[in-house]
Amino acid sequence: MKYSELKQSLKNHKLRITDCRMDVLEYFQKQNxxxxxxxxxxxxxxxxxxTLYRTLHSFTDNxxxxxxxGDGGSAIYGLCHDCGVENHHHNHMHFKCNNCGTTxxxxxxxxxxxxxxxxxxxxxxxxxxxxGICKSCHDN
Amino acid sequence: MKYSELKQSLKNHKLRITDCRMDVLEYFQKQNxxxxxxxxxxxxxxxxxxTLYRTLHSFTDNxxxxxxxGDGGSAIYGLCHDCGVENHHHNHMHFKCNNCGTTxxxxxxxxxxxxxxxxxxxxxxxxxxxxGICKSCHDN
DNA sequence: GCACATTCTGCAATGTAATTGCATTTAAGT
DNA sequence: ACTTAAATGCAATTACATTGCAGAATGTGC
Numbered sequence: 001m002k003y004s005e006l007k008q009s010l011k012n013h014k015l016r017i018t019d020c021r022m023d024v025l026e027y028f029q030k031q032n033x034x035x036x037x038x039x040x041x042x043x044x045x046x047x048x049x050x051t052l053y054r055t056l057h058s059f060t061d062n063x064x065x066x067x068x069x070g071d072g073g074s075a076i077y078g079l080c081h082d083c084g085v086e087n088h089h090h091n092h093m094h095f096k097c098n099n100c101g102t103t104x105x106x107x108x109x110x111x112x113x114x115x116x117x118x119x120x121x122x123x124x125x126x127x128x129x130x131x132g133i134c135k136s137c138h139d140n
Numbered sequence: 141m142k143y144s145e146l147k148q149s150l151k152n153h154k155l156r157i158t159d160c161r162m163d164v165l166e167y168f169q170k171q172n173x174x175x176x177x178x179x180x181x182x183x184x185x186x187x188x189x190x191t192l193y194r195t196l197h198s199f200t201d202n203x204x205x206x207x208x209x210g211d212g213g214s215a216i217y218g219l220c221h222d223c224g225v226e227n228h229h230h231n232h233m234h235f236k237c238n239n240c241g242t243t244x245x246x247x248x249x250x251x252x253x254x255x256x257x258x259x260x261x262x263x264x265x266x267x268x269x270x271x272g273i274c275k276s277c278h279d280n
Numbered sequence: 281g282c283a284c285a286t287t288c289t290g291c292a293a294t295g296t297a298a299t300t301g302c303a304t305t306t307a308a309g310t
Numbered sequence: 311a312c313t314t315a316a317a318t319g320c321a322a323t324t325a326c327a328t329t330g331c332a333g334a335a336t337g338t339g340c
Contacts, residue, residue, distance in 0.1 A: 016336055018288065034218035034234065034243035037326090048290045053327070056217055058288095065217045068234050068243060069209030069267060074297085077196055077205045078174035094174065094208050095261060103174035103208060106258065118246065120279060121235060123272040127209060132263040139260060156307055158317065177297085188319050193298070198317090214326085 001029045013062040020047050024055050025064070034068055069129065078105050094127075097134035104134065141169045153202040160187050164195050165204070174208055209269065218245050234267075237274035244274065 006025050010017055027043060028035065040052050047055075059065040078094065096103045117123060146165050150157055167183060168175065180192050187195075199205040218234065236243045257263060 016287070018336075020289080028217075028219050032219075032244075034216040034245065036214065036216045049326095050291080050328080051289055054288080060217065063220055066220050067215045068218055068269065070214040070216050074176065074210040075207045076174040076176045076210050077168075077200065077207055079168050079172075080203055080206050095257070098264060104172075105174065106261075117235070117270070117272075118275065120275040121246075121272060122278060123270050124238060125271050127267075127269040127271070129208065129267040129269075130257070130263050131265050131267070132257075132261060135258065135260040138262060156316065158307075160318080189297095190299080190320085191318055194317075 001026065009064070013059075013064045015058060015062055015064070020044070020051055020055055021058075023047075024052070024059075028065070036070070076103055078103070081105075092128075093130060095130045095132065095134060097137055098131055099133055099137040102134060106130075141166065149204070153199075153204045155198060155202055155204070160184070160191055160195055161198075163187075164192070164199075168205070176210070216243055218243070221245075232268075233270060235270045235272065235274060237277055238271055239273055239277040242274060246270075 003022075006022055006029070007017055009025065010021055015021060023044060024040060027040070037052065037056065040056070041049060044052060056065065060067050081092075093106045094103055095106050143162075146162055146169070147157055149165065150161055155161060163184060164180060167180070177192065177196065180196070181189060184192060196205065200207050221232075233246045234243055235246050
């Protein structure tokens with residue numbers, strides 16, 4: 001992607017043009033995949049960790065990047081219903097209420113809808129997290 | 141849930157019966173919602189933080205609990221495609237490869253399938269993370 | 281091109297979260 | 311009971327993330 005386009009992209013999202021932002025944005029464009037903070041830290045050792053954090057935050061705040069929940073960090077835990085020691089699948093949905101913060105498992109009668117993937121992608125399991133307003137907050 | 145049933149449940153998952161595990165499991169059963177580490181730490185001050193961590197780990201390892209990715213922590217970041225400063229929605233799917241670890245956004249032509257929720261649940265947005273083997277790992 | 285207000289950057293310090301090692305205690309099988 | 315294997319608690323460590331502030335850079339108006 002051309003320099004001028006990157007620049008315009010930052011402007012469109014009401015962000016100032018700085019070296020760090022240009023480099024990070026270009027890298028995201030070029031990689032065309034989701035990156036972790038660590039990826040950026042390794043790649044851009046010339047920038048301070050803090051600057052990279054703030055770059056990511058400003059990008060997500062202004063709609064240039066979105067955040068995808070990862071493995072580690074502040075996870076929450078729910079009871080499995082049909083899992084054993086060997087077969088540990090958890091393909092049901094989770095509903096997180098934006099109002100009360102509660103996360104529930106939505107088991108039945110609703111199932112995960114069939115998703116169709118592009119050719120040669122093979123799915124082993126799926127995590128669905130729905131954000132919204134839960135029943136009990138809605139009722140009260 | 142009865143004491144004997146809790147006990148059996150631990151046994152079924154090849155876990156030893158200990159006070160901490162019994163209490164934590166009972167609490168999950170009673171609450172019937174997903175809990176964070178912090179929730180447990182607040183509730184069970186009689187147990188060491190480390191013990192609670194290890195309890196959660198053993199439960200997830202043995203199929204008693206599943207882990208739901210949360211907000212904070214080790215997130216990864218992907219480029220938005222149609223988001224502006226004001227309208228920041230991100231309702232597409234993510235595919236995380238178990239082999240190479242890469243996470244890609246699956247945009248088109250596949251869309252998030254319609255999910256139907258129980259009455260009085262209102263959805264604002266949805267995160268879908270599919271785990272499996274990606275195209276390029278599959279081909280090679 | 282210059283001056284000003286704004287905001288970004290880097291560094292240091294602080295805060296928060298998670299893991300490891302080890303000695304002791306406890307659980308389960310014989 | 312005795313023995314083996316595993317769980318617990320404590321302290322220390324490691325890793326991850328945020329805050330405050332001084333100096334530097336950006337963008338707007340002139």
